[in-house]
Amino acid sequence: MSHTQSIPLRHGPLLFFEEDMNEHQDRATQPHRLLPQVQKDPPSPASRGALYPFYTPSDPLVLDEQVLVSPVHPLEWRRRSQQARMLMQHFRVPLPEQPEGFPMKRILDLALDPNGEWLRHLAAHAPRTECIGLTSQESAARQTAFFAAVQGCHNASAQVCSLTRPLPFPAESIDLISGHFLHATLPEYAWPLLLEDCFRLLRPGGVLRLLECVQGESTSAAAGTLCATYWQQMGRLRAAARPSARGTQTIRSARPERLPIRMEKTGFVAIEQQESLLDFSAGTPFHGTLCEQADDFFQLLEPFCTAHSCSRETYQQTYHEMQLELLEPTFRGYWHLCTTWGYKPSRHILRPIPDMHVEQPFPQVLYTCSLPCSLSLSRREHRHTRTSRVERRQHQHTPIDQL
Numbered sequence: 001m002s003h004t005q006s007i008p009l010r011h012g013p014l015l016f017f018e019e020d021m022n023e024h025q026d027r028a029t030q031p032h033r034l035l036p037q038v039q040k041d042p043p044s045p046a047s048r049g050a051l052y053p054f055y056t057p058s059d060p061l062v063l064d065e066q067v068l069v070s071p072v073h074p075l076e077w078r079r080r081s082q083q084a085r086m087l088m089q090h091f092r093v094p095l096p097e098q099p100e101g102f103p104m105k106r107i108l109d110l111a112l113d114p115n116g117e118w119l120r121h122l123a124a125h126a127p128r129t130e131c132i133g134l135t136s137q138e139s140a141a142r143q144t145a146f147f148a149a150v151q152g153c154h155n156a157s158a159q160v161c162s163l164t165r166p167l168p169f170p171a172e173s174i175d176l177i178s179g180h181f182l183h184a185t186l187p188e189y190a191w192p193l194l195l196e197d198c199f200r201l202l203r204p205g206g207v208l209r210l211l212e213c214v215q216g217e218s219t220s221a222a223a224g225t226l227c228a229t230y231w232q233q234m235g236r237l238r239a240a241a242r243p244s245a246r247g248t249q250t251i252r253s254a255r256p257e258r259l260p261i262r263m264e265k266t267g268f269v270a271i272e273q274q275e276s277l278l279d280f281s282a283g284t285p286f287h288g289t290l291c292e293q294a295d296d297f298f299q300l301l302e303p304f305c306t307a308h309s310c311s312r313e314t315y316q317q318t319y320h321e322m323q324l325e326l327l328e329p330t331f332r333g334y335w336h337l338c339t340t341w342g343y344k345p346s347r348h349i350l351r352p353i354p355d356m357h358v359e360q361p362f363p364q365v366l367y368t369c370s371l372p373c374s375l376s377l378s379r380r381e382h383r384h385t386r387t388s389r390v391e392r393r394q395h396q397h398t399p400i401d402q403l
Contacts, residue, residue, distance in 0.1 A: 052220060052221050054217050054220065054227065055223065055293075055298070057083050058184055058212045059184060060234070062186070064189065068304050071137055071185070072137060072139060075299060079300075082293055083293070084113035085117060085289075086289060090337075095122070098176075104126065104129045107129055107174070109131065109179075110134055110178065110194075111134075115144065116147060116148065119133040119158070120144070120156055122156075123148065123153040127153075131153075131156045133157070133158045134167070141158040145158055163190060167197050172200075173203070174201045174203065175202075178210075179209075180211045183212055199266050202344040204344055204347070205344060207342070207344075208342055208343075212256035212259065213337055216335050218332060218334070219331055219333070220331065223298075226318055229305045233309045260273065269344075270343045278335040279333075287333075291323075294322065295323065299319070
């Protein structure tokens with residue numbers, strides 16, 4: 001007897017996961033088997049270029065205190081090092097959204113890559129700025145210090161410090177704090193504490209910038225199947241660790257899309273976003289690097305995904321299918337990167353007074369996106385918000401200035 005469960009993906013056809021069950025064997029001891037199958041109907045011309053979910057560098061690898069992938073694993077070490085090189089080649093400058101003459105005496109990097117390549121690139125770009133990198137691995141700190149000495153970047157240093165604890169720096173001593181793909185390694189509960197600590201360390205007018213990948217997509221259906229298996233297992237563990245009461249939903253994962261709201265609640269103002277598309281399709285400079293990163297990522301997650309979701313044989317079969325699909329000449333893949341930055345209030349950047357009559361997650365006047373994104377409102381919605389605000393004020397007997 002077999003049971004078929006369909007999971008809809010964001011783009012393209014459905015992927016079916018077939019679960020084989022033996023009637024004479026206990027269900028608790030029978031391992032689940034997820035067999036990826038595409039719809040048997042002939043694909044239409046519009047669906048031939050369908051895009052499926054793809055792995056991103058912001059995918060979480062920790063759940064509360066449980067670490068899914070060891071940061072000192074050789075494959076994980078290589079994957080993070082390749083990500084740092086890709087960012088340097090993609091953006092060309094370490095801080096593309098900041099003006100050239102921005103005065104900075106001290107910069108703090110919250111996510112030091114294994115070799116400290118981005119930190120050394122920043123130190124070489126700003127030789128008069130003290131650049132400090134934080135890492136939880138002593139081996140990464142030693143590697144960064146060694147390569148910085150060889151390169152001659154005497155203004156770069158690394159410290160061993162966990163982001164789940166208060167950062168060992170005095171208040172208002174940092175001009176800019178940067179973080180890359182923190183959603184991958186920072187537990188969900190630690191986000192409010194980290195943002196508050198960053199707000200404490202920044203000088204008035206200081207900047208907090210966070211780079212995350214909000215979406216990954218490709219034409220590989222097998223990669224979409226592996227991503228669905230990974231997120232299914234993450235949801236199962238998250239629900240088991242923090243169950244919700246019946247009729248309620250209290251489990252919320254830390255998503256990159258919620259960064260502006262979190263930063264605004266912490267006290268940051270003038271929050272802006274800038275989107276960027278990293279293309280790793282076949283024939284592009286990043287194609288070979290992304291193939292290696294996808295291989296490493298899903299190879300590292302094999303013990304995690306095969307624990308309860310599927311069998312090891314099925315996972316490896318889908319994994320090899322993904323490798324072949326990534327090498328096709330018609331392969332297309334994209335990472336949607338988004339940089340979010342905000343300022344600590346100062347005399348020049350004042351903290352706005354929130355409007356008590358408009359229920360919005362953040363003041364709309366603060367957000368100016370260079371490219372359209374899900375957090376920006378359309379002109380029609382903005383006009384409707386202004387009309388609703390006027391109508392609400394007309395029904396108030398007390399003037400707004402006296403509230």
